[in-house]
Amino acid sequence: MRDPDGLYDLSTMVDLVPEGLPLVAGLTGFADAGSAVSRVSDFLLERLESSEVAVFDADALLDYRARRPTMYFDQDHLSEYRPATLSLRLMKDDLGQPFLLLTGFEPDFQWERFTAAVLQLVARYRVRSTTWVHAIPMPTPHTRPIGVTVSGNRAELIESMSVWKPQTQVPSNALHLVEYRLQEIGHPIAGFVLLIPHYLADTEYPMAAVAALESITAATGLIFPTESLREENREFLAKVDDQVQSNQELQRLVGTLEERHDTYMEDNPLPSPLADVDGELPSADAIAAELERFLANRPRDEDR
Template sequence: MTDGNGFLSERLLVVAFEGWNDAGEAATGAVGTLKDLLDVSPIAEIDPETYFDYQFNRPTISTGEDGIRVLEWPSAIMYGPTTPGESAVPLADDAQLRVSGTNAGNIYLLLGTEPSRSWKSFAAEILDAALAADVGGIVFLGAMLADVPHTRPISIFVSSDNPQVRAELQIERSSYEGPVGILSVLAIAAEAVGIPTLSIWASVPHYVHNAPSPKAMLALIDKLEEIIDVVIPRGELVNEAAEWQSGIDVLAGEDEEMAAYIAQLEQARDTVDSPEASGEAIAQEFEKYLRKRGDGRDGRTDGRADGRPGPDGPRQP
């Protein structure tokens, strides 16, 4: 997938944050899965005292295996390969337990909680750590709430503000304008210091926003695997995604209003995905769908029928 000089040939930092950018815990779940599968260790950690409001992002307490109670503070940690640059080609006995491929040894991770304040300083500190690790590209993972049905494939939108990355990977540039989360702040700052970026966003059905979405997590991992040219074991995630969908099916079967609403979303999605549908037909069908719902702005929708960011941007999880 790479000629040795492009985005994929660089050390890649894969980023996800809890909070505004993480509907259904899909983005942090995907990066957390990579952390468990890759041979990585912490290489940088920000000071939480500087960036977090603990009344908003409270620390959590748990009991360790030794019986000692431990506090875990909101933070952001960067992980790097134990042996940078080496391919993590697995042995036969752990083929389903390790990320593999020629690019596996070039993957770095950043996993944390969206900060409460001092975003410019936060971004500068993160990028200093990325530059120190000689990171050559950043992949941001995000998930938003949208008017999409849980019964259809999760919509994924890949974009980049970098023209070379768009040309290399044949992806689009986002046209979104409006409020943003820390991912956008980091992306703009990274491009300013010469680190190319791309973003991968998943659409999560807004009517199940209170529960983690393994189906959205799986969709992000599928697209990430395709783009960064590695093989990522799925483990139990495929079964968990199927169980998640079945569970919502059961709930919808007990709620006629919810079932009718999901059927409307399915009709809108199927119209958009129809190969014979023209752009004008799609627009007309979507307008009809909005009219059925009133003004289409009932406080629950911030996305389009195809799952891409709508005019008001991704909704806060």
């Protein structure tokens, strides 16, 4: 494993961070269905008290040509530059409980060295447990609660919350490697994969963020203010439901997804909550096409 020294800079408050806190992590850049991770990160940073603990070297970890940072052009000059960041922050939840948050871009390079750096920080602060979230698109209905697949070594969370336990190969992200290395040393680690309706995967689906925060709460006991997200989700789903109800084909396809989901949840011996008895996945392309048209016509927040 590569030497992590020099991959991050510590802030001046580094010695003021309490030991034994939970670490929460979510990195953007890969399969962020429903904008779950990016929305949670923005939500926590906007609403909770926080202080920077460590900042990772973006020049060493980020492929700028693949994920170009934003520059602002004001008539005849560049007025602002917003670089991508990856940092560890000390946060406090809604009850004032402290925790550490690892947030920002997923590294493009030096995964082993990045992982070693995270493990170094975990050891430095004697982190009590690590919890991370990400979200993937799946052919599941928006009319049912968002399911999760739980990985790691916290058996109580896996048994109580994991609705689907596949045996499969998956394209990994950087936090998969962090989880794997933390498992090797026996550190308490839980990874939550949110199963987002695939026809809403390219939207900012508020319930995806709520489900992510609920998963973090289950693993850590931290409390977050989610009422504004829940209200936004009620408005969002009301518009989606209006679109579905106006189209019989969409109703039929959503009904098919609901039936297969409910059959699986009733302990029917299907191999997957997504497949029928013949092992075939439902096609919801018509849902995606219709809802894409609807979502494209939604007013943006700044237009409201």
